[in-house]
Amino acid sequence: MNIALGTSGVRLSAVASFYDSETGSYTGQEVRAEVVLHDEHAKEYYAALEAQRPAIEKEMGEPLTWHNPRDKQMCRIWTRHKCNLENRDRWPEQQKWLLEKLERMHAVFGPRMRELKLQMEEETASQL
Secondary structure, three states: EEEEEEOOOOOEEEEEEEOEOOOOEEOOOOEEEEEEOOOHHHHHHHHHHHHHHHHHHHOOOOOOEEEEOOOOOOOEEEEEEEEOOOHHHHHHHHHHHHHHHHHHHHHHHHHHHHHHHHHHHHHHHOOO
């Protein structure tokens, strides 16, 4: 599920996956809360956010996974929770975890993305 973050080219995503992002295989299951950078400025946004990584992770209260593949435009930053998606009794717990992480990501990344967007617009305007 995708959630607007208030800036075009950036979104939050709630993911329930049979792919284990830690091992890079289908040997486990997880839920993830992600920031997805997906427009033509994704790499610039990512670099600016990565420069703030210690402050971002401190505000989040945990380390995050930072994913910037060279051969792709889209970049992602996420946190994950290992779980058993087939156990429906645990779904409320998994959904609560996702909600808490997505709300925290919105609070941490939303203002930063708005500021980055403004900075980029100002830089573009000054070059004209």
